[in-house]
Amino acid sequence: MSAFREVYPGVLKLTLPLPFELESVNVFLVALEDGYMLIDCGMETKPAFETLESAMAERGIAWTEIRRIFLTHMHPDHMGMSARLLELTGAELAMHEAEANHLRMVATAERRFPWLELAYTQAGVPKALEDKMDEHFLEVRKNFHNLTPDVLFVGGEEIPTAIGPLQVLWTSGHSPGHACLYSAERKILFSGDQILENITPNIAWHPGRDMLGEFLESLERLAGLEVDLILPAHGEPFSGHRAWIEQTKTHHRERCDEILALIGQSPRSAHVLVGEMWRRKLSPINHHFAIFEVLAHLEHMQRQGRVRSSEENGVLAWHP
Numbered sequence: 058m059s060a061f062r063e064v065y066p067g068v069l070k071l072t073l074p075l076p077f078e079l080e081s082v083n084v085f086l087v088a089l090e091d092g093y094m095l096i097d098c099g100m101e102t103k104p105a106f107e108t109l110e111s112a113m114a115e116r117g118i119a120w121t122e123i124r125r126i127f128l129t130h131m132h133p134d135h136m137g138m139s140a141r142l143l144e145l146t147g148a149e150l151a152m153h154e155a156e157a158n159h160l161r162m163v164a165t166a167e168r169r170f171p172w173l174e175l176a177y178t179q180a181g182v183p184k185a186l187e188d189k190m191d192e193h194f195l196e197v198r199k200n201f202h203n204l205t206p207d208v209l210f211v212g213g214e215e216i217p218t219a220i221g222p223l224q225v226l227w228t229s230g231h232s233p234g235h236a237c238l239y240s241a242e243r244k245i246l247f248s249g250d251q252i253l254e255n256i257t258p259n260i261a262w263h264p265g266r267d268m269l270g271e272f273l274e275s276l277e278r279l280a281g282l283e284v285d286l287i288l289p290a291h292g293e294p295f296s297g298h299r300a301w302i303e304q305t306k307t308h309h310r311e312r313c314d315e316i317l318a319l320i321g322q323s324p325r326s327a328h329v330l331v332g333e334m335w336r337r338k339l340s341p342i343n344h345h346f347a348i349f350e351v352l353a354h355l356e357h358m359q360r361q362g363r364v365r366s367s368e369e370n371g372v373l374a375w376h377p
Contacts, residue, residue, distance in 0.1 A: 061086065061112045064294050065245060065286065067220040071112050073099035075134050077342065082134045083290050084109070085247060088219035092124040095148070096238065096247055097290060101137035109138070120145040125208075127216070128152040129249030129290065130232040131160040133201065140202040149207035151216075153227055156234025157206050164203035172264045180348050181326035181372040189341040210236065223247070228279065230272020231258040237279070244285040246298065251275065252287055254295045257305050262352030269309060269357040276302045313354055317363060317377060324367070324374035327351045 061069040067088040072081045085096040099105040113120070123146040128136050131152070143150055152160075173194075177187050212227030221242040228235050228251045238247040250258045260269050284298045312334075319325060319333055331339070331347045339347060355375055358364045366373040 059108060059112065061116050064288060065220070065243070067218070068245075068288070069116070070288065070294070071109065073105040073108050074102070075100055075105075076102055078340075079134065079291060081291065083288070083292075085288060086118070086123070087223070089124055090217070090219055092122040093118065094125040094127055094216070094218060095123050095142070095146075096127050097129055097135045097249070098126065098138040098142055100134045101141065106138060106141070121147060123148045125216075126150050127238070128156070129237065129247070130235040131156050131163070131201070132232065132250070135249070135290065136160075136202070136204075139204060143204075150204060151208035151210065152206050153225070153234035153236040154209040154211050155227070155229065156232060156236070157204075157209055159233045160201065161203060164201045175264065176262060176349065176352060178371045179327070179368075179373045180352060181328040182348065183328070186341065186344065190345045193342045193345075212236070220245075226279070228272075228275035230260055230268055230275050233263065233266070235275075239282060239284075241283070244283050246279070246282065246284045246287050248287050248289045248298075250290050252279070252298055252301055253289045254287075254292045254301070256291070257308055259346050259350055260309075260353045261346070261349035262356055267357050267360050269353045270360065273306060273309065276305065309354070313358055313363070316351065316354055316358065316375075320364065320375045321377050324376050326372055326374055327355065330375075 059072045061071045064070045069086040071084050073084060075081055082097065082099055084099055086093045087096065099109065126139060126142060126148045128139065139150065210225040212225055214225045215222040216225065216238065221240055223238040223240055226237040226239050228237050231250045235249055235251060237249055237251055260272050262268060280299050280302045285296060286294055287296060287298055288294050315334060316330060319330060327348055330351050331344065335347055355364060364375050364377060366375050
């Protein structure tokens, strides 16, 4: 089992296992004047809890020394253990207001996320594949808890810590209320899923929003910061955020161009586009992520006037 590792004086990093391809997620303990703040919680699994429990014991840290839990966002690998840990620690829960609202909508849905059926229908997903994707999400849904945060941020606030104030940065795109924490004094960025060294975060379609546009705008704001150390939710600490941002902008620009070239040959649904853009067979969950990523790019391009859609039996065909 992994143990806490000091990645900066006053900052401990722990890697928790995940039961899917991403394999692991990082959580961080940041020293406060009278305890610790835990950034993210990992997924609600026995291996993840035992890893955290063992690492705490090895460091001699009691559960009650965790005074605050800060969630960068509400995805299952970041918030799954939050209800359990809040009970063990008695800590206050903090997250961005937009993310808390988003979580409430997802956690109180009877079965599916409210917009899931609309997305699958418009994308032209075959019923058999839709059922397989649905089956996976029934398991994932167990990690969504209808939490009531004690502190809601809107962005711009500062959290006092032993390493100096951490500023809350609203970085929507990967999720509506994704938040990073930034130390201007130490030039450290707790980036959550916003900046990940070797992969680009999934940008998923949400009705009525340009999630890709929001993501790119939030990256522009981060590019203006002075950052020496990025502490991401997946992978190892690294540096070079401006180079990463430029590479990621190029990636999404090329993805949009690829979509435009394909639909220029003939109109296509999002489901057909996924089959052509990912040339390997995707697992049901990864097909879901790919569908929503393509829809987010199409939404962004539609708002730019680069694509349009026509509808037949509920399925959208996309044209230049």
